[in-house]
Amino acid sequence: MVSSDFSIEEQEEEEDYFDYSYDVAGTEPGSIIIDPLALPSRLTLIEYDENNAYRRVNTQPKDCVSCLTNNLISWANIEGLGTENILREVEQVFQLHPLILEDVVSVPQRPKIEDYPDQLLIILHSIKPNKNEIGFTTEQISFILGKNYLLTFQEDEIEDFTRIIDRIRLNQGKVRQLGADYLAYLLLDTLIDNYFPVLEDYGERIEDLEDQIVLNPSKKTLQEIYNIRRELLALRRSIWPLRNLFNELTREDNNLITKEVYVYFRDCYYHTIQILDILETYRELASSLMDVLISSMSNKMNEVITLLTIISSIFIPLTFIAGLYGMNFEYMPELKWRWGYFGTLFLMLLIAGGMTFYFWRRGWFKLFLQK
Numbered sequence: 001m002v003s004s005d006f007s008i009e010e011q012e013e014e015e016d017y018f019d020y021s022y023d024v025a026g027t028e029p030g031s032i033i034i035d036p037l038a039l040p041s042r043l044t045l046i047e048y049d050e051n052n053a054y055r056r057v058n059t060q061p062k063d064c065v066s067c068l069t070n071n072l073i074s075w076a077n078i079e080g081l082g083t084e085n086i087l088r089e090v091e092q093v094f095q096l097h098p099l100i101l102e103d104v105v106s107v108p109q110r111p112k113i114e115d116y117p118d119q120l121l122i123i124l125h126s127i128k129p130n131k132n133e134i135g136f137t138t139e140q141i142s143f144i145l146g147k148n149y150l151l152t153f154q155e156d157e158i159e160d161f162t163r164i165i166d167r168i169r170l171n172q173g174k175v176r177q178l179g180a181d182y183l184a185y186l187l188l189d190t191l192i193d194n195y196f197p198v199l200e201d202y203g204e205r206i207e208d209l210e211d212q213i214v215l216n217p218s219k220k221t222l223q224e225i226y227n228i229r230r231e232l233l234a235l236r237r238s239i240w241p242l243r244n245l246f247n248e249l250t251r252e253d254n255n256l257i258t259k260e261v262y263v264y265f266r267d268c269y270y271h272t273i274q275i276l277d278i279l280e281t282y283r284e285l286a287s288s289l290m291d292v293l294i295s296s297m298s299n300k301m302n303e304v305i306t307l308l309t310i311i312s313s314i315f316i317p318l319t320f321i322a323g324l325y326g327m328n329f330e331y332m333p334e335l336k337w338r339w340g341y342f343g344t345l346f347l348m349l350l351i352a353g354g355m356t357f358y359f360w361r362r363g364w365f366k367l368f369l370q371k
Contacts, residue, residue, distance in 0.1 A: 032105045038082030039156060043090070046168060047072040048176050053168050061089035067149045068094070073180050074149040075168075079157050081105050094119075094151060096144065104142040104153045111241040113248050120145040120256050122184070124245065125238040126158055126191050129201050135231055136198050138238060141191065143184055145256050150180040152187065160190045181257045185264045192271050195239065199278050202232065206285050213289065217296045225293060229286045236279055242272045314355050318348045 045056045045064055049072050056063065067074035078090065081104070091101050097116050103109055103123060114121040122143040127136050139158070144151035152161075164186050167175050175186060205228060212221045246269035250262060257265070325332070325344060337343070 032084065032087065032101050034082060034084050034105060035107065038105075038107075039080035041078055041080045041083035041086040043086060044077045044079070046075040046077070046165065048168050049073065050176050053171070053176065055165070055169070061086060061093050064090070064093050072148070073176075073183065075152070075180070075183060076149065077152045077154070077161070079154050081107065081153060081155060090151070094144070094146065094149070100144060107140045107155060108138065109140055111238065111245055113245045115254070118146065118256075120254065122188070122245065122249075124188070124191060124242060126154075126194065127198055127235070127238060128194055129198050134205075135227075136201075136235065141187075143187070145180060145184050147256065148180055150183050150187075160194065161187065164190065178261065179258065181261045182264065185261055185268065189264070189268055189271075192242075192268055192275070195275050198235070199275065199282065202228065202235075202282050203278075206282060206289065209289055210292075213293050213296050217293050217300070222290075222293060225286060225289050229283070229290075232279065232283045232286055236283065239272070239275055239279060243269070243276060246272050310359055313359075314352050317351050317355075321348055321351075 042057075043059050043061060043064075045059050045067075047054045047067070047070075054072075064074070064076050067076065076090070076094075078086070081087070087101060087105065090096070091098075096119070100114075100116065100119070100121050103112075103114070103121065108125070109123050111124040112121075113123075120143075122145070124141060126139040126141050129136055139155045141158070142151075142153040144153075164175070164183070167173055167186075175183060205224075209221060209224060209228070212218075212224075246265060249257065249265040250269055321344060
């Protein structure tokens with residue numbers, strides 16, 4: 001068992017990776033429990049067609065009523081899950097199933113897809129590197145796809161979505177020629193693409209650890225390997241369900257997704273498979289690093305033991321001679337010899353030199369001379 005000297009703050013931060021949401025026994029289905037730390041809700045409504053695009057910031061849910069009747073594609077983006085009144089009004093306007101809003105505010109939720117009458121619920125996590133380039137942060141994003149509208153619920157603002165907003169405003173690409181399903185694809189693809197930089201950071205960290213293990217393994221290295229293994233495990237929990245999620249989106253049996261957009265969701269599916277392959281490779285490397293570290297530390301321990309063994313072997317006969325002539329018996333030979341002291345020292349040097357030469361010929365010093 002590997003011991004750890006992590007501080008309490010580090011342990012709490014690591015445990016956040018493995019948080020999950022659950023209902024208290026006996027809770028009525030469809031109940032929503034607002035996190036006291038959740039940010040206030042803010043609604044942004046974007047409507048567009050091939051010719052025009054409109055954006056309203058900090059609007060009210062009642063302004064979204066027209067989204068159900070007009071011929072425009074509507075995107076209602078709710079940032080923050082802390083205002084129950086706004087969430088309830090959105091639920092009423094779009095006639096959401098009670099279980100949908102419960103899943104939306106239950107953070108964190110396992111990535112999943114749920115098919116409701118005339119609506120499709122998609123929940124996944126936005127993952128991005130920490131500012132200190134160690135670890136990552138996650139944010140739950142919920143998508144509700146309707147016939148001509150898309151609802152998105154975010155814990156906080158996602159900067160990458162502004163690129164999609166600019167594409168709508170500037171009429172770039174196919175976004176204004178296709179429906180809300182294509183808009184959902186663009187947003188989902190943006191979130192998936194953000195996984196690759198996170199994995200690249202872990203690849204660099206693993207390479208640095210490999211160099212540390214070879215050159216100077218230490219307890220800090222062991223702690224870093226332990227952190228990476230935990231983080232990769234948490235990352236796997238967020239990514240692994242995406243394979244089934246996008247596999248469901250590629251099945252041509254949903255009337256909310258057109259045949260033209262199925263191809264794009266299939267591309268997301270392949271990207272997810274690629275991410276999973278990279279993730280599993282890094283997890284195997286991180287696991288093997290632990291074995292390599294233990295082996296490297298054992299080798300260093302063996303080097304120390306070898307050096308101490310050589311030193312002990314040389315001094316054993318010297319200690320015997322010194323102990324023999326240190327007994328001070330009156331009738332011991334050589335005690336009254338004039339050159340006895342110098343003769344004994346010469347004998348000790350001769351024995352030590354002879355043993356050192358013997359060990360050198362046997363190659364015992366090569367391990368230390370190479371360094």
